[in-house]
Amino acid sequence: MALLEAGVQGLRVTASPTLRRRDIPAVGDWPSHVPPLLQRLYAARGIVSAEQADLKLAKLLAPQQLGGIDAAVDLLHAALRRDAHIVVVGDFDCDGATGTAVAVRGLRLLGARHVSYRVPHRIAHGYGLSPALVEEELAPIAPDLVITVDSGIACLPGVAAAKARGWQVLVTDHHLPGEELPAADAIVNPNLRGDGFPSKALAGVGVVFYLLLALRARLRERGELGAEADLSSLLDLVAVGTVADLVPLDDNNRLLVAAGLKRLREGRGQPGVLALAEVAQRRLPVLTATDIGFGIGPRINAAGRLEDMTLGIECLLTDDAERAMQLAKQLDAINAERRELQQQMVDDAEAAASALPLPEGGHDAYCLRDESWHPGVVGLVASKLKEKLHRPVIAFAPADAGSTTLRGSARSIPGVHVRDALADVDALHPGLILRYGGHAMAAGLSLDAAHFDAFRHAFEAAVARRLTDELRESELWSDGELAPQELNRPTAEALRLAGPWGQGFPEPLFDGEFEVRSWKVLAERHLKFELGMPGRLGPVNAIHFGGAALGAPPARVRLAFGLDLDDFRGRRDVQLLVRHWWAA
16 A cells, blocks of 8 residues: 555544434425425425426526626627637536537537537646647647637636637636636636626536527527527436536526436437446436436546546547447446546545544544545545545645646535635645635645645645534434335335435435344445334335444444335335434
């Protein structure tokens, strides 16, 4: 195991999370076919009527509400009229890949004849539109117009390099801006200061989809070619990118995701998305946002983490089902490699950090680095440790072999805005961070390896200023108990199809007491239960992924769990997906 250098003096494993129950406001008027359980779940998430719950695309926020949209459409419309060479520059994550595919497919539908794309290589080019990408990938093809997707707002040197060559640049992004904006010809980003767009949660793929809607509206006004393009055919890609990027599912994002899921359930998705669902062994008729988040999204992401995201984008762009399946299988193999590497890195990090002495009171944040780690996987390591520690975590790896530059990926806990914490460090210690960007819950950064210790202290101090006693405690929020008669397939099916559930619109979680009739460890990590419940005939099956670390369960437990279908080997049953258990 490579030496782990950690900004901790020990691994503080938090105590069992506190179980809390959601407040249930008064339930409004609902039609009789909506089960009382769903009415209660919706009400707890702010939806109190059937009209509010109806996810019609007609309710989408208007594209014209986005700041900068008119200037962006002017730029694109002029490019279409002069038959310009448009190059889309994406990003190496799932949001960037789906956004690139939406941009390329959508522009072609709207009449663009010369559209290509380039995507940075994580190690060779770094993030977004960089000077290296301009020099190595874009200069040889000499675009007239460069469109960034899911990036660009922090790419000031890259935009400047592109403009210096005489190209026009249109930035579409959703990341939080810094103090200075890039010198682009137009910028569309709902998170720009002063932008009046009501939803700040659009993913990068959502921003570019909105741009296409606005461009089509312009074409319709003028009766031009492309005015009747069916942009709804892109909604499966929008759903995949939105869910995979873990942006909050506010009302507008839920509309987009629900529409994309509907197309996929009907088998009308892009060939690449359908193929990815198949290799992930997800059933299309009952596909959910969770299936995207844990099945489809990681296979696209794997290409950008370990290989070249071009492979993922090509899978999303091909119209040939056979070619799509071939690419999906390649992505599946890369994802298996990613899982193995990730587990090794997480195991190494936990073992090394656990061996360090624990200071009184623990730490408020953790910065970890290892010379053997892969820069494409450090975000997953940070995420896993953040869940275990319930503290903000940044994991660093060398930018490439022998490099003195570290690339870090940060993950945070609710209430601690990690991108703002990095901004504090940058303001108080200019030059310590080479570059950074991101969201409240996730961010990326680069720094010189020689500055690691100084950064570690500065970051922990920035987080400490934000932490309160309440934020330090881990919580699980339950929707209450299920009656014995509700632990059945109709309930599980209703819950599965009632979403989309996700960030900001949490998947239903219940709690209850059960008798542990038997249990066993699966694959050395997971716990499989057979449970008994008063008032219910027959046992209840349950599984707790990663639950073996908690040790042997007692004879009676209180579980926090989700309810899901269990169709393994043809059985038509239900199972509990355990999040945590406590001795009853």
